[in-house]
Amino acid sequence: MQLFILKRIGLAFLVALFVSFLSFILLRAGGDPAIAMAGEGASEADIEFIRVQFGFDRPVMVQYYDWLSGAVRGDFGQSTYFSSTVAELIAERLPVTLKLGVAALIFAILLAVPLGMIAAVYPNSIIDRTALGLSVLGQALPNFWFALLLIVVFSVWWPLLPPSGNTTWQHFIMPTIVLGYYATPALMRLTRSGMLEVLRSDYIRTARAKGLGPLQVIGKHAMRNAILPAVSLSTVQFGYMLGGSVIIESIFALHGIGQLAWESILRADLATVQAIVLILSLIYVGLNLTGDLLNALLDPRIRVT
Amino acid sequence: MQPATGLENDLPEPALLSPGQVLWQRARHHSGFLLGGTGLALIIILAIAAPLIAPYGPSEQDLLQRLKPPMWADGGSAIHILGTDQLGRDYFSRLLYGARLSLIIGLSAMLISGIIGSTLGIVAGYFGGRIDLAITFLITSRLSMPVVLIALAVAAVFGSSLETVILILGFLLWDGFAVVARSSTIQIRDTEYLLAARALGMPLWRLILTELLPNIKDALIVVATLEMAHAILLESALSFLGLGVQPPLPSWGLMIAEGKDYLLFEPWLIMIPGTALFMLVMSINLLGDGLRDISAPEGRS
Numbered sequence: 146m147q148l149f150i151l152k153r154i155g156l157a158f159l160v161a162l163f164v165s166f167l168s169f170i171l172l173r174a175g176g177d178p179a180i181a182m183a184g185e186g187a188s189e190a191d192i193e194f195i196r197v198q199f200g201f202d203r204p205v206m207v208q209y210y211d212w213l214s215g216a217v218r219g220d221f222g223q224s225t226y227f228s229s230t231v232a233e234l235i236a237e238r239l240p241v242t243l244k245l246g247v248a249a250l251i252f253a254i255l256l257a258v259p260l261g262m263i264a265a266v267y268p269n270s271i272i273d274r275t276a277l278g279l280s281v282l283g284q285a286l287p288n289f290w291f292a293l294l295l296i297v298v299f300s301v302w303w304p305l306l307p308p309s310g311n312t313t314w315q316h317f318i319m320p321t322i323v324l325g326y327y328a329t330p331a332l333m334r335l336t337r338s339g340m341l342e343v344l345r346s347d348y349i350r351t352a353r354a355k356g357l358g359p360l361q362v363i364g365k366h367a368m369r370n371a372i373l374p375a376v377s378l379s380t381v382q383f384g385y386m387l388g389g390s391v392i393i394e395s396i397f398a399l400h401g402i403g404q405l406a407w408e409s410i411l412r413a414d415l416a417t418v419q420a421i422v423l424i425l426s427l428i429y430v431g432l433n434l435t436g437d438l439l440n441a442l443l444d445p446r447i448r449v450t
Numbered sequence: 451m452q453p454a455t456g457l458e459n460d461l462p463e464p465a466l467l468s469p470g471q472v473l474w475q476r477a478r479h480h481s482g483f484l485l486g487g488t489g490l491a492l493i494i495i496l497a498i499a500a501p502l503i504a505p506y507g508p509s510e511q512d513l514l515q516r517l518k519p520p521m522w523a524d525g526g527s528a529i530h531i532l533g534t535d536q537l538g539r540d541y542f543s544r545l546l547y548g549a550r551l552s553l554i555i556g557l558s559a560m561l562i563s564g565i566i567g568s569t570l571g572i573v574a575g576y577f578g579g580r581i582d583l584a585i586t587f588l589i590t591s592r593l594s595m596p597v598v599l600i601a602l603a604v605a606a607v608f609g610s611s612l613e614t615v616i617l618i619l620g621f622l623l624w625d626g627f628a629v630v631a632r633s634s635t636i637q638i639r640d641t642e643y644l645l646a647a648r649a650l651g652m653p654l655w656r657l658i659l660t661e662l663l664p665n666i667k668d669a670l671i672v673v674a675t676l677e678m679a680h681a682i683l684l685e686s687a688l689s690f691l692g693l694g695v696q697p698p699l700p701s702w703g704l705m706i707a708e709g710k711d712y713l714l715f716e717p718w719l720i721m722i723p724g725t726a727l728f729m730l731v732m733s734i735n736l737l738g739d740g741l742r743d744i745s746a747p748e749g750r751s
Contacts, residue, residue, distance in 0.1 A: 167591065171603075173607075174607070287686055290728070297717050392690075429596070
């Protein structure tokens with residue numbers, strides 16, 4: 146077990162390192178960042194000044210090493226657009242995104258798990274078909290368009306909710322729905338298939354045979370095992386949601402790191418973009434690791450591999 | 451003459467059906483597959499015939515005819531069936547040419563990611579061992595990268611255009627192909643017909659192309675449809691944020707972005723391209739789900 150944990154942690158560390166290196170190279174492969182930072186109409190001398198100032202004239206590996214050794218100490222350098230350090234910016238914006246991500250995940254689970262369970266208990270019923278139809282619709286709905294539709298309906302036609310900003314909890318309702326619905330179909334399908342499988346198993350027949358009511362059989366015996374795969378999927382979904390926040394936060398003007406990322410991309414603020422890419426990857430790798438370890442803890446068969 | 455017991459006549463005759471016929475039998479009764487297939491076929495026909503159907507050019511401006519509503523709304527007319535945008539361009543014509551763009555981007559990105567992902571997956575699954583470890587590591591790393599963010603940042607760095615969008619999506623969305631190709635290859639790696647091919651001394655490239663690939667193609671086709679839908683959605687999001695296809699090209703995502711400024715009084719400017727996008731993606735998804743049910747009904751839940 147200890148060896149298994151060590152192996153997994155080592156692998157996660159390697160993945161994080163590789164991803165940070167890859168994204169570092171990618172963001173510098175498109176040409177000279179100094180030209181983009183200087184903006185249009187900058188003189189050759191200005192560009193040269195920026196190049197030396199930010200160290201873009203040094204070999205990429207040296208730049209990467211410098212950046213990485215800063216990053217592990219929490220120093221991501223100075224933002225070239227905002228007048229603060231990247232670390233301060235992120236510390237200020239990350240809580241908003243995490244709040245949104247957690248709210249969206251809770252929304253998705255509250256919608257997907259009951260729907261998936263009911264669909265499995267009554268297969269091919271109207272509820273099952275409706276749930277399946279909803280998941281097909283949900284997967285095809287472009288999230289940015291869905292966000293605009295919600296704004297048209299709930300802020301324009303029927304002014305109930307604020308269209309942008311993040312000062313009150315009402316500001317989070319629409320972003321939560323848009324971000325959360327996207328994870329719902331996958332979670333629901335997994336809950337449904339998990340539940341179907343469990344309901345066929347022997348211990349459920351035993352529970353029924355000893356005279357337990359349907360609520361106890363489903364709620365107590367079946368549910369615990371049925372939602373295990375959905376739980377491990379939701380850790381992955383949470384990572385995807387944080388990534389998707391780039392689009393949603395820009396539309397709703399929510400000041401999280403998603404919107405920060407978009408702003409810094411438009412302003413060629415390389416240091417900030419780089420740091421956000423690293424943080425989102427780290428969160429994803431961390432969640433995956435947690436999910437793996439939790440699974441191994443709950444299911445001893447996994448540890449062998 | 452058969453004795454008339456009345457029983458034999460009701461029995462199907464499965465032995466007479468070829469595998470292709472069996473698939474067709476299943477396809478004919480799968481409503482999702484039929485719906486998705488019809489929808490996609492319709493959109494493809496409209497896209498190909500765009501120059502014949504479209505009453506105007508996609509970038510043809512008429513500044514005296516700006517922001518005309520669709521024909522069914524107040525003030526609309528049959529001159530512009532779906533109205534015009536903020537530059538007086540015919541919305542119906544732009545929608546038709548936009549379908550071409552979405553399909554071209556979806557197909558090309560899917561082909562690139564399909565080649566990358568399938569190659570990696572087959573190599574990993576077939577050889578196993580350290581090669582498999584290395585490629586699995588690549589897949590895990592790719593899954594750990596925030597796709598939307600990386601696509602946006604790289605598009606900004608390389609300068610956004612139709613070609614860069616296709617390349618970026620192609621090089622980002624190969625993970626699904628790799629995962630499926632790898633697991634399907636592992637499943638059939640030790641089958642007797644592959645052993646026989648190896649024993650015959652068949653060169654590796656031929657073994658992969660003629661023995662292995664045909665046996666995992668069903669699974670890959672399903673991934674292909676889903677990744678194509680994924681690419682189309684991502685392109686529209688990139689274009690919506692201003693870092694995808696550039697104006698005046700009629701990308702549906704771009705049309706929604708341009709219509710966003712008129713959200714209050716002309717909501718149809720975002721309704722029309724959004725609905726088109728939604729229908730295209732749903733058709734492809736239904737087709738993909740249908741293909742999976744038809745080619746591997748035992749895996750259906």
